[in-house]
Amino acid sequence: MAVGVLPSQINGRHHKIAFDSDTEVESPPLSAPPSPVGAAGSFHRPFFCEVVPLCDLYTVTHVILLPSSLRTAYSPFPLRNAVTNTDGVNGHRTKPESRHQFADALTNLGLGPAEWAAARVSVFTAILPSTDGYVSRADFLQLRLQDFPFPISKIRECVEPLRKYTSYKVSSVSVSSEDGLASVIEQAAGVIQWADLEASVSILDLQRYLLGLTQELRDRLNNAPWLTSHPIPRKRVALVRGRPNLTAGGPVYRAARALGLDLVIVDEEGHWLQPDTEENRMHREAFLSTDMTEDAGVVDRIIASITRYRLPVHGVFTLSDNFFVTVAKVAEVLGLPSSPVSAFETSVDKYRSRLLQDSPGHTARVSSVAELEALLSSSSSSSSSSSSASNTTTNPKPAFTPHYPLIVKPTKGWSSECVSKVTHPSDLARAVAKATARHGSAAVIEPFFAGPEIDANFVLLDGEVLFCELADEPPCAADARDAAVDATFSPEALTLPSALPGEEQEIARETLREILVKLGFRTGVFHVEARVVGSGLEYADVGGGVMDLARKEREGDGEEEKAKAVCKLVEINARPPGYRVSVPSRHTYGVDYFAAHMLAAVGDTERLRLVARPFDHACEGRTRGTQYWSRLVYIPAPREGRVRWPSGLSPCEELKRRRPDLKDRIVVAVDYCVPGEKVKAYTDGARTYVAHLLVCSRVSRRDAIEIGDEVLKAFRIEIEED
Template sequence: MSPVDSPPSPVPLINGPISHIRPFFWDLIPLCDLYSVAHLILLPSPLRLSTTFQQQHGEAAAKGNVRGIQLQPRFMNALAALGLGASSSSGISVFTAILPSSNGYVSRSDFLHLRLQDFPFPISKIQDCLGPLKRYTACRLTKARTDDDLATLFEDAAAVIQWGDLDATSSFVDLQKYLLGLTEELRSRLSGAHWLVPHPIPRKRLALIRGRPNLTTGSPIYRAAHALGIDLVVVDDEGHWLQPDTPETRMHREAFLATDMTEDEGVVDRIVASIRRYPLPIHGVFTVSDNFFVTVARVASILGLPTNPVSAFEISVDKHRSRLLQDAPGHTARVTSVEELNTLLSATESPAFTPIYPLIVKPTKGWSSECVSKVTRPEDLAAAVRKATARHGSAAVIEPFFDGPEIDANFVLLDGEVLFSEIADEPPCDADATEASVEATFSPEALTMPSALPRDEQQIVRDTLVRLLTKAGFRTGVFHVEARVVNSRCHYRSDRKEDGQEESSILDLVPKDQDSLHAEKTACKLVEINARPPGYRVSVPVRHTYGVDYFAVHMLAAVGDLERLRLAAKPFAFHPSPSLASSTTTTTIPRAPEAQYWSRLVYIPAPAEGIVRWRSGLSPCEELKRRRPDLGERIVVAVDYCAPGDRVTLYTDGARTYVAHLLVCSRVSRRDAIEVGEEVLREIRVDVE
């Protein structure tokens, strides 16, 4: 039994003058099959001879709860060599050594940083001891009773965490509860999550086609590549910000291949030629730019590099063809002009298309809800087609509007096997209104994770969408799929909640009343397939909420490293936790065991057209956190898109213009996360003149 559960034999804590800081040390704790941990508590210097502290903790030690070890220079030197040590003379310092159980090679060097994101206990520092792809030799000690033992444990650790100092007045019971909570939290984050692989990992080189417009959107890719030991070669137009060979750009990429990226018939050949001219081997190509999916698949095929079939990408980027994966005959049409639409509608014998309103009209090529219209009456159909065909010079697809909760579903597939999936709820937007005009947009307003859909409906979503992905030809990689759930047992409703003198109304996905339920079966209807991770705004929140880095998975698929792909798809392993704050419904909403909390992604739209100003001298997100520290404590991610002097409009290509996004979290309930998100939306100040 672990000493955390069964205390060790009594050892006097303080017996006379102390020449060195004295720790409380719990024996090595087996965390799971893959890891053990060693916790160490260092007493603050002023308390070494404190009568009160001796009385309080000496009694606990006498009951057999503490093991004391006199520190000697070697152990202190081991901490110092790691850049660690007591951070103050007045607080209780706590350290944890992470000890993998077996030898191996580092799958990802920042593994612990990823798994400990938003840890509920304050962290002062995580000291990684392993570089990318390096070999680790497991520590063989099973006990630590001497200075040399302690020094060996920390010298042999894969990483050492220094936690935030505890108050010097903490009782021994407080310390014990703290370590129990720390251990359980670590277990939920590390169980089943492999840091190491048993054999050497060859270093790979990957070509990123289109190098991202700025560091904000590109940093999750560049950071993951470095941690994975993958060298990035960026292929993009002359003049890209990553082209100059400077210390800053060399931090993010190995080389830049200036290439004409004009989207014409020769772009594939130009990219292939640039890659072939590079003097070092390139093991894969990838992109996160929607309009280059087919191009990159063709490049990979020509070069004999890992990829899904070109035909699968051709289906996914054409919203008419992807709609036909699930369409009923006659319900979907593709037109290139209003004239073609009129010809189609005027057919009297065996009509190929019979419109059933409401309809959706959108470009066959497009993204971010650009130029997507909901058409509720025949007289608006031509205007919607005209708007859609004007975007990207593409045709328009006309399809049914599926009434039901909209969801984002993301999948990690390995040869057709689902390694990880998650579903997020997207609340209704302007165009969801029953009487929405053709000018209303489908621009998202927020996203809530995990989904509140019933478990069986979530399984219907997963089964349906994976079947459509494999039907299109996709087998391996990350896929972002948008869909709607028809005849769901849940719908969006505003529920009121009284808090003392205040009353608030929260719109969320809740169970329908019994008399509102329909006999029809629940079905999942595809909206679109994106053969990539969700965008930066969503991929980063997923990494925080579930512990899965989609960009890392995407790159590992591109270089064909399927073993590490499987490891990278491992989510957290928390125990399900019911909602504590849902007083308006008869059911509770459990938190998915893969999620460390409920989270709400909030999009901040431009409040007006004009020039952005930072009147306080701070960005809107930073100003909010300074002005409302209570909200700042709940904000996990905050990203401003605009700088002073930038011009913004209300709409960009028919979609809302956003100036920032923020991710907030709650370990209490889904409703609490939504309430905090709504408060952030109300409180953020974006000055436009």
């Protein structure tokens, strides 16, 4: 339904226009002289509005303000005087209305006349949930509208987390007067101000703009409730290890605040979040100073800190890999939601997790080079004995037999640190020495699985997959057939969504879900790395130097290819992916893993379901629920030395300034280093990164990869040798 008079073309041309499927309006001639523009705060611009039932969950009202110069005697709404608004629901302020209620309603949100360009077309959209309910998260619109293809000037969310929202029914009567339209703005859960349009926009283009905008809103909101049907009790969650800086921790703290969760940090004395400053209070409710030494008493010390706190804690979690088992034990003692301790004990031990899919005799664990030599000698002797002696044992344990190429890595470790690919027996001892030197742990020796590598991220609730995404990790230096033992498995990029065939994606999802559930992981967020062995695709030059997955050239029909594909686990991380890898998922799918992780930790299953809803976009060649193709690009340090910013801009900002053609394609750009900081080319055998950038394409996956490659090529960072 549309109300008001819309000139057929803003520049004065006269056309017939349709406001809806069954109403046509002939626009009047624009011959009347314009009225003068009123003072600040007054409303002297002609406008019209359109009410759209977006879906079962929401109604939206679009309001279009035309340039002030077109105000004529045909202004659609009479101005009313001395009308008092006594509604005051949904937390909106109430006050006696002036003669320009609509302008005042927008002004109260910071969207009033001072923000309008008088000579352009201004567009606003009010979002109104269709039913009553309780607010699941305060920044819902910010999350669901990120990277919206129509430029946004401002978003105002008018609700608070956990508070009840009372629905407001919009009808033709609601918007038939200025004070009625003001009430729509005042009772909206959120209001969006779009970037102004040129005054010369044609009515046809304006109609197309509104249709496209409405469809995009529908794809983002029609499957994502903002409200819950039941009251949401306020809960408190403890984060063990409070993240090293605001860059890494910001997404966690912001999500907690938006969810209405009170966040308590448990960490060492001297942590940056400990001082009780105004800024730190924005990020956490309290800081519990605790000795975090990783010894036998750390569980009891964390429990003591939490139980001494003056307020109840309803959940506990960590994002630090070396504290998974510790925090699971804390949760078990305190009776808080958590997966079993045994599940974490297996997941953090790469030898035990490898045995979940092991072939007999293919995997071994050694604590030193001497132990390796003894194992190889024993295996050689066992093999000789078994071939010459009679069979006296029913089920003899198979001897370890190295199958090259193989992987050597610490049983405890992360970020591809000290992981080696060994293609020749002479390099095995060197790889074991490197792995056992890291974290003081043993080394696991396991098969190397050739095939496309994937990141699989799960949101589970009692074993049910609420959300799962697969992302493709292109080959790294160690994947090369002739890779030396010093080549690294450090990732170079990540592409979303996966290009693997649907059948192979389903094999990967179900295989990895079964492993998680069998271990005891039934609820939470899990970041799993794996390879698809026997895939019908492999990385190749798809033209123009672009490397991507392409169909293998091999004999056999599709059924044979499908039968050969199996998913092999690389490792399980019982947490969301790291903050830089979580970025592509949040932007591409609209799913916030940190929010889901915290809701699982406090047992809030209703909201866990809500935050696991991806977008509803459907596009040929793209996984449903993705708003675009994206490419995460890692920028490695080119050399060792000290960082300089000659231009005064960070490298990411300098790139966007120098290459405006890339700027609009870069969704996120994060620098890791500051001037004067010393960086290494490698850290514990893994590449040192100085930045990451996320680029996107609504055109094609190939376009996203090409943009990512260009960003990597164009990125400049100056590092001086000491």
